[in-house]
Amino acid sequence: MTGIADGRVVIVTGAGRGLGRAHALAFAAEGARVVVNDLGVGLDGAPGAGSPAGRVVEEIRAAGGEAVAHGGDIATEAGAASVVATALETYGRLDTLVNNAGFLRDRMLVNLDEDDWDAVLRVHLKGHFLVLKHAAAHWRAETKAGRAPCARVVNTGSGAGLLGSVGQANYSAAKAGxxxxxxxxxxxxARYGVQVNALAPAARTRMTERTFAETMSAPASGFDAMAPENVSPLVVWLGSAASAGVTGRVFEAEGGRITVMEGWRRGPTAEERARRTPAEAGETARKLLARAESPQAVYGAES
Structure with a gap:
């Protein structure tokens, strides 16, 4: 290992399993001290048995690293505040936040209940916002006190939030948010020394069992393209001082592939210095669409 994260204190939410666990272990292997957050719920957000966060902490410590478990609900004001407080009280600082916690409640749009909508947006979008808010407040205070941080935030998006995904309106909306x-x-x-980026990963986890059903089994030998550990190196780099100057960007990471995503940009435009009729507006729109690039297909859509 290179020690790229030596001395940094890192919070990883949803770090008890899957991608979050892989990120926590990767940061620890590179010298970071890690706050391992996980509420220990099931795939649908219902309470689960055991303490996955504690088990990851044990793994890190067994390998000679430093880590502490946090079992609070980061989608609440108190839980978000306490995970930041845990980093500061345990290690005296906070350098990197990896927002990763989430779960799924997939339904086709007409079958999607209000509770399913609210629960998914709560953990993904609200959970990202609240922890980020409390971490940012700390970094702002540090800046005002003359201790400019070298802070990093890595948010977890999804291809579903970039292109949409059939049967995942709630998840897609949360990830787009x-x-x-x-x-x-x-x-x-940026004025407080904080860089914020997002990552849309693809890997074999509990959340992707159905999506990647055909590639769930790791190969007997060779490169396991769907292993969560393939995503973590980019997360660690984005969460380190080595990523200086990289902010406000969205990446995709899958297997050995890293892609910089290029989001909404203004395409063909037509301007008229008078109000159009609906028919004229439609004719203009048709002409512009003929010059525009076709959008990429929504995941799961029939070709």
Whole structure:
């Protein structure tokens, strides 16, 4: 290992399993002290048995690293505040926040209950916002006290939030919101020495069992493209001082592939210095669409 995260204190939410666990272990292997947050709920957000956060802490310590578990609900004001407080009280500082916690409640749109909508947006979007808010408040206070931080935030998006995904309207909306939150936070927090980026990962986890059903089994030999550990190196780099100057960007990471995503940009435009009729507006729109690039397909849509 290179020690790229030596001395940094890192919070990883939803770090008891899957991608979050892989990120926590990767940061620890690179010299970071890690706050491992996980509420220990099931795939649908219902309470689960055991303490996955505690088990990850044990793994890190067994390998010679430093870590502490946090079992609070980061989608509440108290839980978000306490995970930041845990980092500060345990290690005296906070350098990196990796927002990763989430779960799924997939339904086709017409079958999607209000509770399913609220629960998914709560943990993904509200959970990202609240922890980011409390971390940012700390970094702002540090800046005002003359201790300019070298802070990093990595938010977890999804291809579903970039292109949409059939049967995942709630999840897609939450992940799209995370991208917008990332862009705003990057702009607002730059003055405090904070860089904010988002990552859309693809890996084999509990949440992706159905999505990647055909590639769930790791190969007997060779490169396991769907292993969560393939995503973590980019997360660690984004969460380290080595990523200086990179902020407000969205990446995709899957297997050995890293992609810089290029989001909404103004395309073909037509301007008229008079009010159009609906028919004229439609004719103009048709002409512009003929010159525009076709959007990429929504995940799961019939071709």
């Amino acid at each position: 995370i991208v917008a939150l990332t862009l705003v936070a990057a702009a607002e927090l």
